[in-house]
Amino acid sequence: MKLNKQYPLVLVVVFSMFICSLLVFYLQNLSSVKNVLAGQNQQDFTLILQKEGIIEDLSSEYSFTYEPLTYKVIYEENNIFRVMKNTRSIDIPMYSEGVAPNKMSEIAIDQNFSKQNGLTVGDSVDIGNTSYFISGVFTLPDAVTPVVADNGITYKSTNQAFILCSEDLYSTWDELERISYSGRFSEHLSEKQKQIFLEKMLMNTSVKSIVNKEDNPQILSSLIAKEKMFKVCLISALCFLILTIVILLTTSIIQNINETKSDMGVFKALGYTTVQIAKKYLVVGVFVLIGGIIGYLTSYIISPLFINRINSTFLVPNVLQKFDPVQFILFTIIPALFFSILAFGIAAFILRKPPLEMIHNAESVKLNIFVKRRQKIRKTIPFKKIVFKSIIANNILLVLLALLTGFMASANLQIAFSLQAMADKVSSLTLKGVEYESNVRYNEAKAMGSLDSGIPYYAIDCRFEFPNGNVLNNGQFMTLSNSSSLFKLYSIQKQDNIDISEQEGIVVNDWMRKKYDLSIGDTVKIYINNDAYQLPIAAIEQSVYGEIVYSNIEIANKYGILEKEEYNGVFTDDNVEFDNKQHIFVSKQEDIIDSSSQQKGTYVALSFLFIIIGLALSILTISIVVKVIISSNRKYFALMKAFGYTDSECNRIVLSGFRIIAYIGFIIGTIYAIILSKFLFDALAKSSTMAIPMTPDVKVIVLSLAIFAVSYEVIMLIYKKGFNAVSVQEVMMK
Amino acid sequence: MLRVENLVKCYQNGDELLYALNSVSLSIEEGEFVVILGPSGSGKSTLLNVISGLETPDSGSVMYGDYEICGLNQKELTMFRRDKTAFIFQAYHLLPFLNVEANIKMGADLKGNQNITEIIDGVGLRGLEHRLPYELSGGQQQRVSIARALAKNPDFLFCDEPTGALDEETSKQILTYLKELQNQLKFTIIMVTHNVSIAQIASKVIKMTSGRIVEIINNVHPCNVNEIKW
Numbered sequence: 001m002k003l004n005k006q007y008p009l010v011l012v013v014v015f016s017m018f019i020c021s022l023l024v025f026y027l028q029n030l031s032s033v034k035n036v037l038a039g040q041n042q043q044d045f046t047l048i049l050q051k052e053g054i055i056e057d058l059s060s061e062y063s064f065t066y067e068p069l070t071y072k073v074i075y076e077e078n079n080i081f082r083v084m085k086n087t088r089s090i091d092i093p094m095y096s097e098g099v100a101p102n103k104m105s106e107i108a109i110d111q112n113f114s115k116q117n118g119l120t121v122g123d124s125v126d127i128g129n130t131s132y133f134i135s136g137v138f139t140l141p142d143a144v145t146p147v148v149a150d151n152g153i154t155y156k157s158t159n160q161a162f163i164l165c166s167e168d169l170y171s172t173w174d175e176l177e178r179i180s181y182s183g184r185f186s187e188h189l190s191e192k193q194k195q196i197f198l199e200k201m202l203m204n205t206s207v208k209s210i211v212n213k214e215d216n217p218q219i220l221s222s223l224i225a226k227e228k229m230f231k232v233c234l235i236s237a238l239c240f241l242i243l244t245i246v247i248l249l250t251t252s253i254i255q256n257i258n259e260t261k262s263d264m265g266v267f268k269a270l271g272y273t274t275v276q277i278a279k280k281y282l283v284v285g286v287f288v289l290i291g292g293i294i295g296y297l298t299s300y301i302i303s304p305l306f307i308n309r310i311n312s313t314f315l316v317p318n319v320l321q322k323f324d325p326v327q328f329i330l331f332t333i334i335p336a337l338f339f340s341i342l343a344f345g346i347a348a349f350i351l352r353k354p355p356l357e358m359i360h361n362a363e364s365v366k367l368n369i370f371v372k373r374r375q376k377i378r379k380t381i382p383f384k385k386i387v388f389k390s391i392i393a394n395n396i397l398l399v400l401l402a403l404l405t406g407f408m409a410s411a412n413l414q415i416a417f418s419l420q421a422m423a424d425k426v427s428s429l430t431l432k433g434v435e436y437e438s439n440v441r442y443n444e445a446k447a448m449g450s451l452d453s454g455i456p457y458y459a460i461d462c463r464f465e466f467p468n469g470n471v472l473n474n475g476q477f478m479t480l481s482n483s484s485s486l487f488k489l490y491s492i493q494k495q496d497n498i499d500i501s502e503q504e505g506i507v508v509n510d511w512m513r514k515k516y517d518l519s520i521g522d523t524v525k526i527y528i529n530n531d532a533y534q535l536p537i538a539a540i541e542q543s544v545y546g547e548i549v550y551s552n553i554e555i556a557n558k559y560g561i562l563e564k565e566e567y568n569g570v571f572t573d574d575n576v577e578f579d580n581k582q583h584i585f586v587s588k589q590e591d592i593i594d595s596s597s598q599q600k601g602t603y604v605a606l607s608f609l610f611i612i613i614g615l616a617l618s619i620l621t622i623s624i625v626v627k628v629i630i631s632s633n634r635k636y637f638a639l640m641k642a643f644g645y646t647d648s649e650c651n652r653i654v655l656s657g658f659r660i661i662a663y664i665g666f667i668i669g670t671i672y673a674i675i676l677s678k679f680l681f682d683a684l685a686k687s688s689t690m691a692i693p694m695t696p697d698v699k700v701i702v703l704s705l706a707i708f709a710v711s712y713e714v715i716m717l718i719y720k721k722g723f724n725a726v727s728v729q730e731v732m733m734k
Numbered sequence: 735m736l737r738v739e740n741l742v743k744c745y746q747n748g749d750e751l752l753y754a755l756n757s758v759s760l761s762i763e764e765g766e767f768v769v770i771l772g773p774s775g776s777g778k779s780t781l782l783n784v785i786s787g788l789e790t791p792d793s794g795s796v797m798y799g800d801y802e803i804c805g806l807n808q809k810e811l812t813m814f815r816r817d818k819t820a821f822i823f824q825a826y827h828l829l830p831f832l833n834v835e836a837n838i839k840m841g842a843d844l845k846g847n848q849n850i851t852e853i854i855d856g857v858g859l860r861g862l863e864h865r866l867p868y869e870l871s872g873g874q875q876q877r878v879s880i881a882r883a884l885a886k887n888p889d890f891l892f893c894d895e896p897t898g899a900l901d902e903e904t905s906k907q908i909l910t911y912l913k914e915l916q917n918q919l920k921f922t923i924i925m926v927t928h929n930v931s932i933a934q935i936a937s938k939v940i941k942m943t944s945g946r947i948v949e950i951i952n953n954v955h956p957c958n959v960n961e962i963k964w
Contacts, residue, residue: 383843644816
């Protein structure tokens with residue numbers, strides 16, 4: 001097989017490289033981090049009780065061992081520390097450096113804080129007025145998505161840290177201790193029994209919340225969500241990459257056979273068998289192998305670039321990429337063998353004809369069923385159109401490739417931009433949904449007298465029972481005194497503000513609607529202090545907050561809630577001291593922006609990956625498609641020029657046709673991108689408390705179209721020169 | 735009238751300068767059947783390329799009436815070829831993926847010639863319109879090539895060894911077609927060949943050797959195609 005003109009084989013190498021590096025990147029980083037954590041985290045669930053003192057009873061009733069996860073949060077001027085005892089037997093810390101602290105002068109710090117501040121074993125950290133030596137650096141399997149502060153301040157690894165210390169040291173801090181339980185079912189229980197027990201505990205009114213580790217945002221759910229997103233993107237990308245490789249290989253082989261068919265006919269006439277001739281096409285596997293090996297090596301380069309961004313919001317152990325012989329064989333040698341055999345099969349199939357037919361009808365291999373169907377051309381069709389149609393019909397594989405270029409560019413660019421838009425939407429919705437105060441505090445009603453109360457509200461932890469039977473134990477019910485409260489609710493149906501004072505029921509958010517299968521008119525049973533209230537859903541709002549439902553005063557009065565309860569909170573702009581009392585979670589604007597920009601890291605990394613796959617491969621592919629078209633039809637264009645067809649006419653006949661096809665691919669890609677984005681957004685919504693409406697973004701479509709159009713036309717402009725360089729003398733030379 | 739004066743065309747071959755055309759001058763009247771004869775490397779094909787506007791000379795002039803083509807750029811040359819010329823090649827050069835009718839349309843469309851039926855009939859291809867080139871014999875393919883050329887109503891038909899790949903009988907058929915069509919349509923034929931027999935049917939024979947014209951013979955009574963000995 002002559003390699004000098006086999007441009008598509010260059011693409012095969014590049015595509016194989018992408019496939020291999022993406023797979024290795026996924027398996028050795030994202031997937032393996034998840035697996036390591038799943039293995040390290042020995043708990044089955046995290047439990048928070050309404051009131052303490054019943055854990056023993058629950059433990060024996062539902063057959064689980066438990067461990068109290070106590071912590072204190074120390075707020076300092078610049079830093080926030082969450083201190084915990086180092087006596088853990090279920091959620092075991094993983095030390096990347098040093099050992100667990102066991103002296104009064106020692107502490108261990110988390111890996112993110114260590115990295116951000118350049119601290120290591122032997123250094124010291126000041127907490128209060130005391131310096132403590134660092135004995136170790138760890139990650140926690142139950143703080144994969146870290147939350148250090150408990151007042152809603154967004155996590156920042158620069159000045160917030162998890163601290164592990166000895167029990168003696170822990171007891172020296174006076175801060176309020178908070179407690180949750182890490183539970184682990186007896187080993188003899190089946191998975192089904194475990195699930196039943198979890199559901200039963202969830203119904204227990206003494207249990208405030210119970211979450212299994214896969215659904216726990218601080219343990220695995222966020223990581224699983226990101227991994228799932230990446231997996232969806234990866235599978236989608238791989239399908240098209242593999243399909244493209246198959247088309248490229250088939251195109252290359254057919255083109256090569258076209259060029260050498262007559263020679264091969266002679267070989268057959270001399271006594272060579274089809275198998276002997278087709279054997280030379282086994283060489284294409286080498287290109288896949290080369291691409292695979294480069295891809296395997298590239299994954300070592302791209303991993304640090306992407307994994308740091310993707311994991312920037314997590315506290316996860318470092319998983320070093322290592323040489324895995326099974327993966328190497330699976331992603332390099334096996335595909336190479338597969339494509340070698342495929343190439344051999346295609347070649348053997350095409351070359352099965354008798355030698356004389358191959359020698360005399362060297363051109364006929366190009367002809368296919370499409371041409372024969374088109375033989376009866378109406379006389380009214382202009383020649384240029386006939387040529388265009390014939391080129392299309394004779395190059396179905398190239399047409400598919402051209403279609404794919406538009407598709408790849410469109411789908412990948414739009415998904416890339418959608419991912420970025422998603423991060424922006426989260427941020428903007430949050431900012432839109434809540435007006436921020438830097439000092440919003442929740443205070444006991446009795447304490448309100450000392451404050452300049454602005455807008456009072458009533459908020460309380462409660463339990464929801466939904467029409468589909470699902471239960472949410474750690475919900476919150478909030479009654480707002482008027483519609484101009486600091487919380488602004490946006491209607492998901494009307495895309496407009498909800499006037500809370502006019503609602504004849506509660507307002508739930510879109511995330512709850514999806515998760516609990518709710519709709520307007522459904523009745524939700526709300527348990528507050530063991531009293532049950534049934535309230536209808538009046539509106540669905542777009543909010544990033546997950547577990548709060550809202551009503552106005554009249555509704556709260558009408559259904560009897562405020563008969564027994566009083567306003568117990570206020571939004572204020574007073575700068576009061578944090579009092580360790582329960583408060584409403586309200587983030588500061590700058591915290592939300594910080595959080596969003598951290599989140600963006602993942603999306604930016606993913607979208608960058610999409611842009612590379614989409615645009616770069618699309619440009620490369622269309623270049624090769626045009627190059628192949630020109631080189632395989634060079635003689636005919638020269639002839640047309642000799643007859644008096646101008647360069648621009650020849651250009652138009654071929655390039656315009658492929659332009660149309662590429663743009664059709666773009667349209668299909670747009671539809672695909674919208675469907676996939678919707679799927680991704682839904683996956684995200686299911687695994688978090690965010691509900692982001694996925695609507696086709698015209699700006700994104702136009703931007704993607706503009707980028708694609710500019711790239712495409714630049715390529716066409718470059719190739720026009722090549723086209724014009726086709727000399728009329730080439731006909732005479734022949 | 736086509737007038738060629740002092741045409742020079744050189745090719746560099748290593749350190750050596752080869753004169754493909756060396757001060758070639760000639761004139762051809764409209765409606766003539768001109769045969770350019772000569773051995774391989776005599777410059778006959780180069781002369782055909784230059785006077786047909788496929789190649790540009792190093793010096794000299796090619797005048798179609800008062801229209802000089804030697805100073806034209808590629809675009810102007812293309813337009814000249816479009817309006818005035820047509821070609822027939824030894825290797826036919828049909829577009830293999832198009833059927834007979836579509837191949838003929840290649841020429842017809844350039845001049846807005848919608849009626850190709852007559853031409854198909856004229857070259858005896860009736861019934862073969864929907865065949866693809868590889869389904870035709872050599873002679874049939876060359877007839878398609880002729881039809882394609884004539885479909886654009888050329889003033890000058892340039893033929894480069896049109897019968898070079900055909901047997902005697904088929905060659906005679908092709909030449910007969912050409913002669914008959916020329917009589918009907920009154921275009922000028924300039925044919926390059928190394929076959930001396932064909933010269934007998936030409937009204938003018940130009941003999942070339944080593945890039946020079948060595949003899950121009952005006953044949954007052956050209957033979958009929960059937961009369962020539964192959």
